[in-house]
Amino acid sequence: MATLAPPVTQNSTGSKGPTAMVFMNMGGPSTTDEVGDFLSRLFADGDLIPLGRLQSYIGPLISRRRTPKIQKQYAAIGGGSPIRKWSELQSSEMCKILDQTSPETAPHKPYVAFRYANPLTEEMYERLLADGFGGGKGGRAVAFTQYPQYSCSTTGSSLNELWKWRNRLEGKRATGETQPDGAITWSVIDRWPAHPGLIEAIAKNIEDQLVTYPMAKRKDVVLLFSAHSLPMSVVNRGDPYPAEVAATVYAVMQRLGFSNPYRLCWQSQVGPSAWLGAQTSDTVREYVKRGQTDLVIIPVAFTSDHIETLYEIDQEVMHEDAKGYPGVKRAASLNDSPIFIQALADLARDHLQSGESCSRQMALRCQGCTSERCLEQKKFFVGQSNLLSVL
Known part of the structure; x- marks a missing residue:
């Protein structure tokens, strides 16, 4: 008589496990x-x-x-960024789901690697080695970007940093070999701008905010999708980010049945050089000036609250640019949304089962790219597919 297999836990290992799930993001200062x-x-x-x-x-x-x-x-905003708290929660909860939905690659161990704040990429990699991944012991790790839309300045930068520390700690500088025996085998979830779970989570937060308006006004509320801007020098090089953000916006509006007028705008410009616009703050000021005072601002490229939502939007835009207009509101960030965390788990499960080391898009360089580092990094991650086939 057949018996049911016991549930996979963090104390048991599947036939292809354990698997390190590394959340990559910009990060923010905790204090x-x-x-x-x-x-x-x-x-x-x-x-x-x-x-x-x-x-x-x-x-x-x-x-x-x-x-x-x-x-x-x-x-x-409270003395520091909450992005580490949310990243650690999201990665941990995702791994719990993955242990059930992808038992053959369990246990799934959560890690966070920030580009500019603790825990830095090198700290994360040292933890991997200390936990028994790589260093002659082999093992599988997935670099999971928490920028849904790919940019060379965000996901690309994080992958460059990961590749650099991998070479310093496990290859080339460390051993003299490109792929030493027992090094970690890496794969990358490098973009997911229109994943159904992401779209559903964003749309649900918009609907939750729209119902706070009177029924007679609801269909005329303008939806302002806001994403981190890029220098035009990066955009003109051929960076795919603007197109992928636009893909997210369009997919969300399809899910909403194009129920409201909408625009995409950009925030967080730094310095005097030309950046992608129109700016979110300018957009809100102009619409309010024209009498359009019912607006919902939607963070569309951020997977949790941080300085760009809690300060730039909530305090600078809503409490300064739109002061005195209660119809200017913000949709909630994804944070601990169960829909979003399930989407992360679905993405990871599908990636693990695909046997691919990265998307086909990642192998294609920007038209104007001249970076040898970028070229070599892409070659490395694309080349990991040969190792995945024998795991």
């Missing part, structure tokens, strides 16, 4: 004391903020000048 280091790393990253040949000089200068101002902003 105001960490702001200086956070900004220093951010402005040193030419993938995110290209400052040219003088990056090593201009970057530290800008970060020092901006630190006091940014410290005040983090103090205004």
Whole structure:
């Protein structure tokens, strides 16, 4: 008589497990004391903020000048960013679901790797090695970007950093070999702009906010989707981010049945150079000035609350640009949304079962890309597919 298999737990291992699930994101300072280091790393990253040949000089200068101002902003939202809390919760809850839906790759162990704040990529990689992944022991890890829409300045930068530390700790500089025996085998979930679970989670939060308006006004409320902007130098190089953000917006509006007028706008511009617009703050001011005072601002490229939602939108835009207009509201961020966490688990399960090391899109460089580092990083992750086939 057949017996049911016991449920997979973190104390048991499937035939292809354990699997490290690494959430990659920009991160944010958990305390105001960490702001200086956070900004220093951010402005040193030419993938995110290209400052040219003088990056090593201009970057530290800008970060020092901006630190006091940014410290005040983090103090205004509670003394630090909640992004680590939400990232750790989302990754942990996702892994619990994965243990049930993908038992052959269990146990799934959650990790977080931030680009500019603790836990940094190198700290995460040291933890992987200490936990028995790689270092001659082999094992499987998935780099799961928490930027749903791919950009060379966000996901690309995080992958460049991961590739760098992998080489320092497990390959090339560490062993002299490109793929030493017993190194971690990596795969990447590099973009997911129109995943049905993501779209459903965003749409549900919009619907929850729309029902707060009187029925007679509801269909005329303008939906303003807001995403982090990019320098036009990055956009003109061929970065896919604007198109993928637009794909997310369109999929959400399809899910909503195009129930309301909508626009896509951009936030978080830094410095005097040209950035992708129109800016969210300018958009709200202009619509309010024209008498359109029922607006819902929707964070469409952020998977949790952080400084861009809690300060830039909630305090600068809503309490300054739209002061006195209660019809200007914000849809909730994804944070601990059960719909969103289930979407993460579905994405991860499908990726693990696909046997692919990354999307086909990731192998294609931007039209104007001249970065050898980017080229070599892409070659590495695409090449991991040969190793996945024998796991």
